[in-house]
Amino acid sequence: MIKRALISVSDKTGIVDLAKELSSIGVEIISTGGTHKALSDAGINVINISDVTGFPECLDGRVKTLHPKVHGGLLAMRSNPEHMKQIKELGIDPIDMVIINLYPFKQTILKGHVELEEAIENIDIGGPTMLRAAAKNYQDVVVIVDPQDYQMVIDELKSSKEISVKTKFKLASKVFEHTSHYDTLIAKYLRDKVGEEEFPQTLSLTFEKVQDMRYGENPHQKAVFYKEIGANIGCISSAKQLHGKEMSYNNINDANGALDLLKEFDEPSVVAVKHANPCGVASADNIYDAYVKTYEADPVSIFGGIIAANREIDEKTAQEINKIFVEIVIAPSYTEEALKILTQKKNIRVLQLDNISAKLPAGTYDMKKVAGGLLVQSYNNELLNVDELQFVTDKKPTKEELESLIFAMKVVKHTKSNGITLAKGKQSLGVGPGQTNRIMAAKIAIEYAGERAKGAVMASDAFFPFPDCVEAAAAAGITAIIHPGGSVNDQQSIDACNKYGIAMVMSGKRHFKH
Missing domain, CATH: 3.40.50.1380 (Methylglyoxal synthase-like domain)
Known part of the structure; x- marks a missing residue:
């Protein structure tokens, strides 16, 4: 008692x-x-x-x-x-x-x-x-x-x-x-x-439940979403859902990838993601033009994907988005007219995320659970250092080509490895993600870009030790290539570039994403 x-x-x-x-x-x-x-x-x-x-x-x-x-x-x-x-x-x-x-x-x-x-x-x-x-x-x-x-x-x-x-x-x-x-x-x-020990001898982590989910990556898997304690500025866990069905496990994972890539850009930009890989990315003077260029980059893959924008969605942009089926739209804000248009579709998930471009703070962990353990690393907050670029071929990239190369590197950084991205101006044209070797990824990107590959540039997340990717690029009419470099066989790809009149730039920065 x-x-x-x-x-x-x-x-x-x-x-x-x-x-x-x-x-x-x-x-x-x-x-x-x-x-x-x-x-x-x-x-x-x-x-x-x-x-x-x-x-x-x-x-x-x-x-x-x-x-x-x-x-x-x-x-x-x-x-x-x-x-x-x-x-x-x-x-x-x-x-x-x-x-x-x-x-x-x-x-x-x-x-x-x-x-x-x-x-x-x-x-x-x-x-x-x-x-x-x-x-x-x-x-x-x-x-x-x-x-x-x-x-x-x-x-x-x-x-x-x-x-x-x-x-x-x-x-x-x-x-x-x-x-x-x-x-x-x-x-x-x-x-x-x-503030002294980046990786302590013992690591205690704690999270709070946001929601139970209908299922996980597949229908037979149970799942739940937890969030870290703190402001979580610019993170998917801080997004406010304005409309649509409940977010799924895959929705959250893909939206997180879209936000990671979106943070690379300061100018008005739109990112389209499908199955955790970018399928269309573009920057422009305004968000409408950025969306149009993103859609043009890959009108097939964007169907059923996620659209993330770093500026307010206006009525004109919402009308364009509503012409196709997308799972999620996420932006810092929406005009009243845009919201009325997007919410005409019952199931589309409309998310608002203040400070959507906020960079993740120093000390943020990138964690991956493995059976029996946890892999922890610092977040990949770097892209490249322009002052450290190596221009290794006889032909040097033009100013416009260099801008496109840097744009393409931003995209390929967030593409599953081995990854290849083709771009022209500030628009992706073809993405070859997650292949077992670079030549396969290059062929996928080139094949998708088709005639648009002529005059485009190519970015790779890893080095080009052999001339095969260069030869494929030359056949497609690609004019410049950027990759990390650092292989003992780099000279072979340099020689191939000189043979075909392609400019090659080595960034010294690898961006594997597994």
């Missing part, structure tokens, strides 16, 4: 109603500080924690529950006669229920521009200690950390007059998830403040 409950909460949602229910069935309630006042003001009979411990709160409230009369009451095993004998001799009464949520550390650090001292003062000590003690002794103590569980506990008490061991165990498990999450937030915050 539950005879005594200790309540100490920062989030007071629903706590008065719960305390009234407990009081009505004869449960003695102990409380602290602000919670004690809130319950007393509601007319509930409450015992102050200091009256239990015989010791006043001190050190500005830092010490109030760290006392044997609290923890002895939580940790004493009722089935152990020696435990019960000891607490009786020590004048300790059992505590049968603990209802606690912790100092708002997360809310504090997310306010922005928070001084370290304020963050430190919002690290709860007594709360986690009581939670862990109660959860460890779950057979005898009901421990509640989530206001969402209040009603479940009330209902079970009303129907059974007690809480089952199964429910107690479930609640205890939730406690350790909660305290782990809480401690991980603190550890990350302090690790970032230290």
Whole structure:
């Protein structure tokens, strides 16, 4: 039977109603500080924690529950006669229920521009200690950390007059998830403040659920979407859905890839992505022209894909988008007329993402889960250094060709390896993604570009050690090539370029994407 409950909460949602229910069935309630006042003001009979411990709160409230009369009451095993004998001799009464949520550390650090001292003062000590003690002794103590569980506990008490061991165990498990999450937030915050060790010896990560999904990559796989804690500026996890069906696992993955590529551009640009690979990319003086050029780049693959724009979508652009079937449109904003047009289609997902072009902050991890482990690397925030480009052939690229080469490198950087991109001006013409070798990728890109390949440029995510790609480029009329270089066989591709009158530039920067 539950005879005594200790309540100490920062989030007071629903706590008065719960305390009234407990009081009505004869449960003695102990409380602290602000919670004690809130319950007393509601007319509930409450015992102050200091009256239990015989010791006043001190050190500005830092010490109030760290006392044997609290923890002895939580940790004493009722089935152990020696435990019960000891607490009786020590004048300790059992505590049968603990209802606690912790100092708002997360809310504090997310306010922005928070001084370290304020963050430190919002690290709860007594709360986690009581939670862990109660959860460890779950057979005898009901421990509640989530206001969402209040009603479940009330209902079970009303129907059974007690809480089952199964429910107690479930609640205890939730406690350790909660305290782990809480401690991980603190550890990350302090690790970032230290700022010395990029990859610590042990890495604790924590995420919060955004949504359950109908299924994962395939219908037989279960899936859920979690987000990192923080502002997540310019990230898919911060996007606001304005219209359409719920986002799927593949939608989120593809949209993330589209945003990564979009961040490469400062001028008005549109990116079309299909199956996590770019299928059309263009920059222009305005977003309408950028979209038209993106569509022209690959009108077949863009069908059923994702459109991401780094400027507001206007009525004219929305009308063009609505002529085809796309899964998602994502942009920083929409005019009222554009939104009316796009939402005419029931299933299209329309997303708004403020600060869509925001670069990911230094220290952002790129992570890939493998069976039994986690691969972690720094985010690929670089493209190339123009001052370090090597112009290795007799023919040098024109200013226009160099601009196209850099544009093509931005696209191929976000194309699955081995990848090849053809471009002219600031428009992609053909993308060859994810092939086992570069010549296959080159042939795919060239074949798709067709006659448009003549006068275009080619970018590769990896080096050209042999002349085969150059020969294919020459046959298609390509005038300039950029690739990382660095192979002992580079001279063969250089010689081939000189033979066919193609300009070759080596960037010194590889961009594998697997």
